[in-house]
Amino acid sequence: MGVDLIFKIAAIGILVAILHTLLDQSGRKEIALMTSIIGLVVVLAVVAREIFKLFESIKTMFQF
Amino acid sequence: MEIFQIVGLGLISTILIVVLKAQKPEMAMQVGIITGIVIFMLLAGKLSAVISLFYDYMSRADIDTSYIATLLKIIGIAYVAEFGAEICKDAGESAIASKIELAGKAIIIVIAVPIFASLLDLIIDLIP
Numbered sequence: 349m350g351v352d353l354i355f356k357i358a359a360i361g362i363l364v365a366i367l368h369t370l371l372d373q374s375g376r377k378e379i380a381l382m383t384s385i386i387g388l389v390v391v392l393a394v395v396a397r398e399i400f401k402l403f404e405s406i407k408t409m410f411q412f
Numbered sequence: 413m414e415i416f417q418i419v420g421l422g423l424i425s426t427i428l429i430v431v432l433k434a435q436k437p438e439m440a441m442q443v444g445i446i447t448g449i450v451i452f453m454l455l456a457g458k459l460s461a462v463i464s465l466f467y468d469y470m471s472r473a474d475i476d477t478s479y480i481a482t483l484l485k486i487i488g489i490a491y492v493a494e495f496g497a498e499i500c501k502d503a504g505e506s507a508i509a510s511k512i513e514l515a516g517k518a519i520i521i522v523i524a525v526p527i528f529a530s531l532l533d534l535i536i537d538l539i540p
């Protein structure tokens with residue numbers, strides 16, 4: 349279940365990098381920055397949920 | 413064999429991180445976090461079987477299970493602190509990493525105090 353998440357996040361990262369370069373090349377610097385920040389926030393939301401799941405499973409495993 | 417899965421997963425995610433690091437280092441870090449979580453999740457089922465076996469033998473040998481609970485808690489804290497500290501260190505923030513490690517050590521000492529106190533009580537009882 350988690351393995352596709354790695355590919356998903358890597359794909360988002362590559363996509364955001366490409367978009368950033370394209371927008372930067374065409375002179376829209378502020379939109380390029382916006383796409384990077386939005387991509388980062390989206391990925392951060394996913395990662396935060398996964399970290400929460402990890403902590404929950406550690407809590408149940410080690411009987412906190 | 414699970415080890416081939418885990419090694420393959422680690423290699424693939426390392427390649428992805430190396431590709432991403434040049435363009436977007438923050439995304440590379442997130443891929444690293446997810447990889448760590450996925451590998452732990454693959455191991456969690458097997459480890460919890462070992463832990464439940466441990467509990468079983470503890471209850472059969474009539475040993476107070478609060479000690480083993482404290483021990484497990486310490487292992488969990490050590491793992492979480494290590495996980496966080498390694499991610500911070502990878503991202504170049506070794507100062508925050510060492511603070512996380514310090515916090516882990518402090519919390520482990522606080523949790524271990526009851527065991528230490530019971531050991532000291534035993535020693536004091538033995539002294540005539």
